[in-house]
Amino acid sequence: MDLIQWFAAPLQHEFMVKAILVSALVGLVCSALSCYMTLKGWALMGDAVSHAVMPGVVIAYVLNIPLAVGAFVFGVGSVIAIGFIKAKTRVKEDTVIGLVFTGFFAFGLVLISKVKSSIDLTHILFGNVLGISDADITQTVIISVITIVTLAILRKDLVLFCFDSTHARSIGLNITFLYYVLLSLLSLTAVAGLQTVGIILVVAMLVTPGATAYLLSDNFDHMTLIAIATGVFSSVMGTYISYHIDGSTGGCIVVLQTLLFVLAMIFAPKHGLLVRARNSGAIGE
Incomplete structure (x- = not known):
């Protein structure tokens, strides 16, 4: 199979075209937000919120309301819970975050196991972009527009x-x-x-592109562009690779993002390991 056929083969299937487009859009939005997460040092908070939304997603599904509504309520609720416990006890913040997000996540697992619905646990845990519905695509587009517009309007303040x-x-x-x-x-x-x-791997999309860009640029605007480029590239290529190897789409995307981070960590022109080793050697001489 030549390169043209490799890229063209998935496009013969409508579900793959949808998957590639949605993955690219999600990669763009998550990457844009990841720059702020990296700058703020919120990797653990991102992990907490991404897990804490699970019961909200299940309840929203059962009530037949947009999943984003349930996720929003439980995501903000988890943060309020973290702030309350931190303020009222002597327990440190990282410990509180771990307690809250595992508690919310466990509650979501209980709901899935007890509520009679067509929710597939593996789809929530590991994604199912290949089987995404038109309603889910519409929801993803709306979320993406809201996120990008908000980040653009409040960019300087954020x-x-x-x-x-x-x-x-x-x-x-x-x-x-x-x-x-x-x-x-x-x-x-x-x-x-x-x-x-x-839910398991979404924190990688919210952290890795920003972390990769952070190693490659000291300018926030350049950092954002690099993060978006790496996020969209890894999302699209990860979807292609998953098709050809018949593997997990989410897993392929995150593995590719991780590889890009490792390359940046080694070869970054200012902050890479090779440059630091070369500079250390020069100082030693």
Whole structure:
């Protein structure tokens, strides 16, 4: 099979065309948000919220309302719970985050096991972009538009909040509002990522592209473009690879994103391991 056939073969199937387009869109949105997550140092928070939305997704499915509504409620609810426990106890924040997200996630598993529905646990955990419905595509598009527009409108405020929240407060920005805006976008984006890679791996799409770009650029605008490029590329190519090897689509996407991060970690022009080793050797001489 030559290269043209390799790319053309999946396009003969409508479900693959949908999967490729949705994966690219989800990769774009998650990558754009991942830059803020990386700058804020919210990898663990992203993991917590992406897992905490699970019971909300199940309840929304049972009530026949948009999954994003349930995810939003439980995502924000998990953050409120984290803040309350942190304020009222002596337990450290990372421990509280671990407790809350595992508790919410376990509650979601119980709901799935007891509620009579057609929900497939593996689809929630690992995604099912190859079987995505038109309704799910519409929901993903709406979530993507909301996220991108919000990030564009509040870009400067969110960057300052993520970089230095103390300075942001001192110049009059409402950091509580920005905090919940970012968490709301995180909850919504987790639903979009759920369709592609599932709850287990969605945190990778929310962290890895931003982390890769962070190694390659010190400029936030350039970082965003690099993150989006790597996110969309890995999402599309991961979907192609999964088709040809008959493997997990979400797994292929995340593995490819991880490989891109490793390459950046080694070869980044300013912050790569090779450059650091070369500079250390030069200093030693």
